[in-house]
């Protein structure tokens with residue numbers, strides 16, 4: 001297929017595809033799916049070999065958020081039966097992190113619900129980062145605390161944070177439809193602040209919220225412009241008790257097309273499959289490893305993932321290897337660049353028209369609220 005040959009050539013040269021080419025990936029048919037995966041897989045292997053980076057989430061503070069992000073089980077007014085707790089102490093967070101690291105993760109992502117941290121919160125998280133780094137040599141720490149005020153990114157960097165995550169989530173054009181309590185521009189500003197402080201920027205998207213292919217392409221091209229080092233691709237988990245509970249729009253095939261599009265637009269960036277992997281890719285998860293070079297190990301913030309052992313077995317069975325602590329994630333040209341590494345973008349539909357994504361069957365049976373690990377007395381999944 002000419003489209004795929006063109007995209008492979010561009011990806012190997014780190015050249016940006018056109019928006020039409022990105023849209024065309026999303027519009028490919030199921031008959032072409034394996035060709036799409038094979039093509040994007042060539043680009044993935046060029047820049048990341050067969051390595052899979054494992055990341056581990058520690059939810060420092062769960063639920064009780066005053067913001068109204070419609071996709072989020074922790075939002076204002078959510079009736080999802082999630083765990084709710086306030087800040088974990090540094091030792092509790094470090095203990096949770098250690099479980100993930102023992103399971104093979106090399107990055108710990110410290111996440112807290114809320115609009116953004118107070119300066120007191122930054123102090124707390126700084127203490128936590130220092131504790132984790134003292135107790136776990138060589139660990140990468142990423143903070144994800146919401147919108148940052150002036151000076152906070154610098155303070156996190158000084159405390160030892162390596163990266164900061166703040167997702168754009170969706171296109172600028174549709175942002176106001178999913179959240180009213182802050183703006184797309186607020187989110188872009190925080191990614192800029194992270195970059196400016198010398199933190200490795202991590203910013204991604206959520207697919208499956210009813211967006212069009214054009215919206216997906218818009219957000220992925222916006223991400224590429226922001227030039228983060230890592231791009232998490234979330235697939236909406238339609239939590240009961242949230243406004244998007246009925247948005248079961250994704251199929252495994254569409255998820256693969258989305259990941260392929262992100263890989264073509266952001267060829268040399270860490271593309272990470274994030275929340276919703278098990279729910280939407282299901283038995284097609286191993287194919288997605290040919291597109292993304294990074295996943296989360298174990299559980300997510302408020303929902304359970306498959307067993308950490310199953311993640312490791314899947315990686316081995318698919319012929320990939322877990323990236324070790326002494327391997328550099330990013331290609332040399334990115335790792336050497338100021339601030340770290342990264343780039344991205346995409347959009348589309350499956351097989352038919354770009355306006356109507358084929359609806360997946362609701363699979364509420366696959367959504368399990370997290371009841372173990374951080375914030376509980378039960379052992380974590382790692």
Ligand code: SF4
Nearest residue numbers: 065067069072075113
């Ligand atoms: S995404 Fe973050 S800011 Fe938005 S409701 Fe959830 S926890 Fe709050």
